[in-house]
Amino acid sequence: MPGRKPSINDVARIAGVSYQTVSRVINSAPDVSPATRARIQQIIADVGYHRNRAAAALVTNRSTSIGIVTDGSPRFGPVGTLLSLESVIRERGYTATVVAVNEPYDESVQDAFDTLDELGVDGIIIIAPRLSMASAVVAASVRVPVEMIAAGASGTSNIVTYSENQELGARMATQHLIDLGHTDIAHIAGSMEWFDARVRKRGWESALRDAGLAPGLCVEGDWSPKWAYETGLRLIEEGRVPRAIFAVSDHTALGLIRAFAENGVRVPEDVSIVGFDDVEGSDYFLPPLTTVRQDFPALARATIDVLLSAVEGHAAHRAPSAPTLVVRNSAIRAR
Template structure:
């Protein structure tokens, strides 16, 4: 079957209707309220859309409905695994919900920067904003934009005094589970290689580590590392192994810091996990292929993105929404074991 396409060359909604053998209004319902259309009719329309390569005219839709289907995303611009994966998860969840994202990178928290961001988003007629805020500086930027558009903050927890609905992973609980795992294995000399203190994630993981060790009657030890990279974990672990009584277990700020810790142990002739157990956080894509495969705390990034979009859609309806916390999970692999006798 061949359908005549409008002279402009771009298929229109009428072209889709003709090919599917339905009315223009039915095609509109499939695009805007598909749940109101019978499954067999919806399938026929969707098949015609795919065959013709029909694309919605978002400009015309915006003029008619004052809605653009655009969501603004503010990112700190870090190439680190966590913020990058969160950005991807939000984009994927937005697409599933029928929205597109407009991304801008913000590295400062001054009023001028916040004003520039809002001007950019308002100029693109976004319907709401999601701010990825792994550090306090980003949360303060979000605070300066409150009230202008619906907004959701994604991070480990808002800065005190920042009144923004938030969605976050329970970093503290993840650290407690990692600590409990090492305690249950029998470790007593343990160290947490803590991430940069300005990051919410690092603060919460450190707090969870302290809580679990204190609950077990142990003295919590934290060693600050310079950053989130393997080199940071490598340097810190070299110093630890030079001590009179090195730790028998290391809980690293993230998987890359853990990778550096493992490398430092191996270079010094220490076996992992025979003499030193190492655990990480994030469950990066290659964590199961480290040598040895890394025990880590998996962050549910897909669920985080889904919850962020859900919270924003709720805000579109001007409904009050409570902040949401999603739970991580401990993934046991071969980098941890009971301490040597």
């Protein structure tokens, strides 16, 4: 096939099968024998055939494209979710079109939906970390299936929701401190405008109550290491440093650890700390941070399954993906 790109007909001719059989393999249809499927897939790889998406869209009346709407947040959770979604969408044979929105969300979300609708996407996934953005999503109109990733948010008749079970992650972090014998467990929280902050606070509260302990100190802030550092300094100055802390994020834990280290408060000897996110490098904090790891690839795979089910016109019931507690050296048994 010198001088031109290989076509689906070329693959069919080399494999000794029909055009329709190759098409079924490309579209992951079930009615092809494993041996034939493997042979065709190998030929596709050998000749370098790539699907013509424009032609496929004309034939199937589907774009094989999924829209993603994000608020452009640089925070670990939204960024990790976006990157994993884009990767899984490509693995499933689709393309991703990403649109970032800004406040006021009432205008930008509807504009994003209109743009993606004009591009002919099959469905839209919204990464909505903030309550105000989610409200705009619910109020907007769109003609294709919509799925919103928002921890703890409820769906509507037109919007399905999915998320990781971050409340469970917060319970796991808090329970780890309880199992170490701590009873004075504070929460250095994020902004309650964020779904993640709300469910993590709820998990902290419920774990304490289930253990017969009253929720103690809770300070809400902006997630940043700078704010956490300043909060740590204030707690030292006021003589209110607790014996154990569940920090809403690893970056929050980082700010606290620095404030304590600069003022002779030892982690974990004087105060045990557990974070959330397992950001890159958290195992090189001093001390290495015990934290909760989010499985973004698993979240992305389940999210795509839910959306594609909606595109096909049927519901997919998937339990929220579960996080994992990663035990390191920043929390020890109460003394």
